[in-house]
Amino acid sequence: xxxxxxxxxxPELTSIVGEPHVRTDDEARRVYGADALKRGYPADxxxxxGTTADVARIVQLCAEHGVPFVPRGAGTGYTGGAVPLQxxxxxxMERMNRILEIDEQNLIAVVEPNVITADLQDAVEKxxxxxxxxxxxxxxxxxxxxxxxxxxxxxxxKYGTTKRYVLGLEAVLPTGEVIETGGKVVKNVVGYxxxxxxxxxxxxxxxxxxxxxxxxxxxxxxxTLRASFKDVSAAVAAVTGVIRKRVVPAALELIDGESLRAAxxxxxxxxxxxxxxxxxxxxxxxxxxxxxxxxxxxVEEACRAAGAxxxxxxxxxxxxxxxxxxxRELSHSLRTVAALKFNHDVVVPKGRIPELFALVERIRxxxxxxxxxxxxxxxxxxxxxxxxxxxxxxxVQRAREAxxxxxxxxxALEGSISGEHGIGFxxxxxxxxxxxxxxxxxxxxxxHAFDPRNLLNPGKIFPA
Amino acid sequence: xxxxxxxxxxPELTSIVGEPHVRTDDEARRVYGADALKRGYPADxxxxxGTTADVARIVQLCAEHGVPFVPRGAGTGYTGGAVPLQxxxxxxMERMNRILEIDEQNLIAVVEPNVITADLQDAVEKxxxxxxxxxxxxxxxxxxxxxxxxxxxxxxxKYGTTKRYVLGLEAVLPTGEVIETGGKVVKNVVGYxxxxxxxxxxxxxxxxxxxxxxxxxxxxxxxTLRASFKDVSAAVAAVTGVIRKRVVPAALELIDGESLRAAxxxxxxxxxxxxxxxxxxxxxxxxxxxxxxxxxxxVEEACRAAGAxxxxxxxxxxxxxxxxxxxRELSHSLRTVAALKFNHDVVVPKGRIPELFALVERIRxxxxxxxxxxxxxxxxxxxxxxxxxxxxxxxVQRAREAxxxxxxxxxALEGSISGEHGIGFxxxxxxxxxxxxxxxxxxxxxxHAFDPRNLLNPGKIFPA
Numbered sequence: 022x023x024x025x026x027x028x029x030x031x032p033e034l035t036s037i038v039g040e041p042h043v044r045t046d047d048e049a050r051r052v053y054g055a056d057a058l059k060r061g062y063p064a065d066x067x068x069x070x071g072t073t074a075d076v077a078r079i080v081q082l083c084a085e086h087g088v089p090f091v092p093r094g095a096g097t098g099y100t101g102g103a104v105p106l107q108x109x110x111x112x113x114m115e116r117m118n119r120i121l122e123i124d125e126q127n128l129i130a131v132v133e134p135n136v137i138t139a140d141l142q143d144a145v146e147k148x149x150x151x152x153x154x155x156x157x158x159x160x161x162x163x164x165x166x167x168x169x170x171x172x173x174x175x176x177x178x179k180y181g182t183t184k185r186y187v188l189g190l191e192a193v194l195p196t197g198e199v200i201e202t203g204g205k206v207v208k209n210v211v212g213y214x215x216x217x218x219x220x221x222x223x224x225x226x227x228x229x230x231x232x233x234x235x236x237x238x239x240x241x242x243x244x245t246l247r248a249s250f251k252d253v254s255a256a257v258a259a260v261t262g263v264i265r266k267r268v269v270p271a272a273l274e275l276i277d278g279e280s281l282r283a284a285x286x287x288x289x290x291x292x293x294x295x296x297x298x299x300x301x302x303x304x305x306x307x308x309x310x311x312x313x314x315x316x317x318x319x320v321e322e323a324c325r326a327a328g329a330x331x332x333x334x335x336x337x338x339x340x341x342x343x344x345x346x347x348x349r350e351l352s353h354s355l356r357t358v359a360a361l362k363f364n365h366d367v368v369v370p371k372g373r374i375p376e377l378f379a380l381v382e383r384i385r386x387x388x389x390x391x392x393x394x395x396x397x398x399x400x401x402x403x404x405x406x407x408x409x410x411x412x413x414x415x416x417v418q419r420a421r422e423a424x425x426x427x428x429x430x431x432x433a434l435e436g437s438i439s440g441e442h443g444i445g446f447x448x449x450x451x452x453x454x455x456x457x458x459x460x461x462x463x464x465x466x467x468x469h470a471f472d473p474r475n476l477l478n479p480g481k482i483f484p485a
Numbered sequence: 486x487x488x489x490x491x492x493x494x495x496p497e498l499t500s501i502v503g504e505p506h507v508r509t510d511d512e513a514r515r516v517y518g519a520d521a522l523k524r525g526y527p528a529d530x531x532x533x534x535g536t537t538a539d540v541a542r543i544v545q546l547c548a549e550h551g552v553p554f555v556p557r558g559a560g561t562g563y564t565g566g567a568v569p570l571q572x573x574x575x576x577x578m579e580r581m582n583r584i585l586e587i588d589e590q591n592l593i594a595v596v597e598p599n600v601i602t603a604d605l606q607d608a609v610e611k612x613x614x615x616x617x618x619x620x621x622x623x624x625x626x627x628x629x630x631x632x633x634x635x636x637x638x639x640x641x642x643k644y645g646t647t648k649r650y651v652l653g654l655e656a657v658l659p660t661g662e663v664i665e666t667g668g669k670v671v672k673n674v675v676g677y678x679x680x681x682x683x684x685x686x687x688x689x690x691x692x693x694x695x696x697x698x699x700x701x702x703x704x705x706x707x708x709t710l711r712a713s714f715k716d717v718s719a720a721v722a723a724v725t726g727v728i729r730k731r732v733v734p735a736a737l738e739l740i741d742g743e744s745l746r747a748a749x750x751x752x753x754x755x756x757x758x759x760x761x762x763x764x765x766x767x768x769x770x771x772x773x774x775x776x777x778x779x780x781x782x783x784v785e786e787a788c789r790a791a792g793a794x795x796x797x798x799x800x801x802x803x804x805x806x807x808x809x810x811x812x813r814e815l816s817h818s819l820r821t822v823a824a825l826k827f828n829h830d831v832v833v834p835k836g837r838i839p840e841l842f843a844l845v846e847r848i849r850x851x852x853x854x855x856x857x858x859x860x861x862x863x864x865x866x867x868x869x870x871x872x873x874x875x876x877x878x879x880x881v882q883r884a885r886e887a888x889x890x891x892x893x894x895x896x897a898l899e900g901s902i903s904g905e906h907g908i909g910f911x912x913x914x915x916x917x918x919x920x921x922x923x924x925x926x927x928x929x930x931x932x933h934a935f936d937p938r939n940l941l942n943p944g945k946i947f948p949a
Contacts, residue, residue: 126725126836127865149731171674182672184681185649198923206832208646208866208904210635210685211919212946213928217648217681221674238731261590267613267702312776368670372590401591402672440672455675459662464677466934470927482676 042069056096064111073230081197094166097158100445106480134165151239153180171221173441175272178399191231195472226471240307244317248324249331252299262323273399274303280393287354359408369436371401380430388423402440506533520560528575537694545661558630561622564909570944598629615703617644635685637905639736642863655695659936690935704771708781712788713795716763726787737863738767744857751818823872832904835865844894852887866904
């Protein structure tokens with residue numbers, strides 16, 4: 022831990038952003054020191070810059086004094102990426118929340134980092150445009166946070182994750198310089214691709230202060246259906262069938278029996294988990310009404326061929342929202358299972374999802390744990406939720422051991438230990454399961470090229 | 486220039502790859518020392534590895550002796566990226582040319598670097614799959630070269646450039662270690678995105694030895710049309726109209742009057758450049774037959790509204806190939822204008838294409854040069870071809886001055902000096918027009934993190 026010369030910094034921080042925008046009260050230190058991982062460390066100071074110039078001056082001041090600093094969006098991350106592990110200054114971006122430009126002719130939006138994802142989507146959809154990335158947290162999370170973590174969501178199978186939409190960035194380097202990467206053009210091969218290096222770097226390479234995003238036309242129509250299966254293998258056979266029929270759904274979500282039962286309890290609707298249903302697929306195709314109808318028919322065929330026991334198809338927007346409700350409420354529903362969730366966003370080649378579920382089944386049995394699973398079957402990205410009672414220390418210990426077995430198994434299936442949430446500090450000890458020492462050493466040299474004194478968001482990604 | 490201890494290296498190189506795969510004859514040194522830029526430097530030795538282990542041992546040997554080395558694909562690059570500026574060892578990848586795997590279930594292909602782009606496309610299209618990137622050189626260029634340069638092509642507007650399809654790489658670091666980046670999953674946020682950092686790094690960060698590519702379903706149908714306009718502004722108005730109608734064509738190619746006249750001369754078909762036609766758009770939409778027909782109708786409307794003087798629509802595949810012939814023959818056609826082409830792949834936000842053409846017009850007049858232009862209007866990526874007679878030293882000099890004015894003008898239009906071809910060494914002096922000293926310094930630190938002794942492909946990207 023760093024001993025912060027906090028008295029030295031406060032007058033200068035105040036002179037940069039103004040007194041109302043510097044907070045050292047206990048509540049601020051606690052709230053801005055934690056995120057959705059729920060393992061916080063208190064910040065020493067929380068500052069709220071209003072401009073890029075503010076951010077650059079704050080960073081320069083921290084660099085001058087050797088004080089660690091951590092940028093922060095909405096704090097919805099699951100791996101502690103925004104947590105100030107070594108104290109220091111939290112740079113909370115919430116005042117930098119403007120949509121600066123929506124350029125219909127060039128299909129581009131320019132935003133400050135703290136624009137809420139759903140707000141941007143609403144603004145562009147009014148113009149017939151579309152910003153596809155849809156993390157579950159989209160009503161709270163920010164574009165800046167989405168970029169730092171490379172957020173995904175159900176639509177990623179068809180539309181790709183956040184990285185596919187980031188054309189350019191403005192960012193403050195840990196040494197205080199302001200750089201611009203990429204730009205308002207969809208093609209740019211001048212020098213190294215700093216844009217994509219910063220996307221998903223979890224706030225460890227630079228503080229992002231402006232984002233240029235690519236937009237696409239809004240798909241005019243969605244067709245949505247839900248298919249039930251006796252088990253996960255049958256549901257995955259349907260996924261394979263959909264792909265063999267060369268359909269790329271906008272969403273292809275898989276929900277296992279344990280998750281269904283939790284949702285049925287939480288929503289007090291036993292029909293959501295009828296006897297004999299071990300898995301559900303939620304599928305949405307989009308495009309022109311004709312094309313979507315034709316694709317939906319092919320999806321239905323694939324589901325029937327794989328032995329679907331029931332297929333429901335939304336007749337209208339209300340019906341569509343009804344089908345999606347189950348998926349949207351899953352995270353909340355899991356609270357009925359246990360109070361604490363170790364939510365792992367592992368990913369495998371989609372053909373290997375049955376092997377992933379077999380692995381989870383072995384872990385359930387061996388460690389005596391409740392592990393409801395659901396997620397983005399099209400991407401092979403399954404949320405494996407290890408549920409524990411925080412007071413049951415033995416159960417928590419078993420869960421910790423199970424995590425490691427899960428990660429090793431996933432990597433053995435040619436998969437990855439994180440498809441969406443990043444490493445933060447909660448997964449940092451497991452990095453060597455997936456990456457070789459040479460690869461980690463190279464990444465550390467890259468970190469050093471940006472942040473030679475390791476002041477920006479220290480303690481993240483790399484094992485201690 | 487390095488004085489190569491060539492006698493020391495040859496026995497070891499031979500022991501690594503075998504005698505037939507080491508060449509020091511003048512022809513090999515010359516041929517493998519040049520690319521499509523036509524400004525070659527002779528290699529000292531050309532080696533042809535057969536495996537990743539071969540590459541690693543060659544790199545280790547060069548590193549041990551401080552000898553520069555340059556990886557090489559098909560040598561179709563326009564900026565000298567594969568040219569061994571300081572001599573040394575050219576690592577010619579041509580024996581590593583196998584398609585290792587096409588995984589239909591997971592929509593993935595795994596290839597060695599020297600697979601010809603068109604060969605991969607043919608192989609996956611037979612299975613109803615699609616690898617979209619289509620650089621003009623696709624019948625010669627290799628996937629490894631495409632990845633190193635982040636190749637584009639007409640389909641990039643709808644489908645994106647090479648980078649959107651690269652999921653993972655195997656590569657040999659300049660210090661000899663073999664690393665793997667990404668993998669067979671479409672989502673992976675574990676550590677920094679080395680995959681995208683290597684894509685487009687022009688063979689300056691690592692030697693790529695294996696590539697994991699994402700595939701998509703092959704679009705079942707294309708509708709193709711050609712619209713003529715009195716000038717470029719009218720054609721760009723049609724492009725804007727197409728975008729306002731929320732159509733994303735698979736290709737949206739613009740050809741100016743000077744290029745049309747060259748093609749008409751070369752193909753001996755005066756009808757290609759009728760009097761009063763100052764620009765042509767070639768538009769292709771794809772999807773299901775119904776969806777493509779509907780989108781083609783919207784494109785036709787937009788072209789008529791912008792004042793198209795003629796619209797031709799392909800009735801069948803033969804008609805489609807006929808419309809594409811003009812576009813495909815453009816590069817060859819320019820030979821009728823002059824023997825030497827300075828081919829600049831500048832890019833601007835597409836709404837600013839008229840300003841780009843106005844800039845080119847000013848340059849034509851001020852420097853008395855012939856500058857036919859054509860390219861990917863959807864991306865704002867226009868090939869500005871400054872044509873010169875190599876023997877006319879004064880004209881060559883004027884062309885050199887014009888280049889700089891072009892690049893400065895493009896950057897002032899919020900554009901980029903290269904959308905497809907990269908910097909290599911021919912554009913390296915112009916890098917500071919687009920990037921700030923801080924940005925260049927950061928990129929150099931990244932280069933150093935990979936290649937501390939600057940042995941891999943030295944002299945590229947960065948100004949001397």
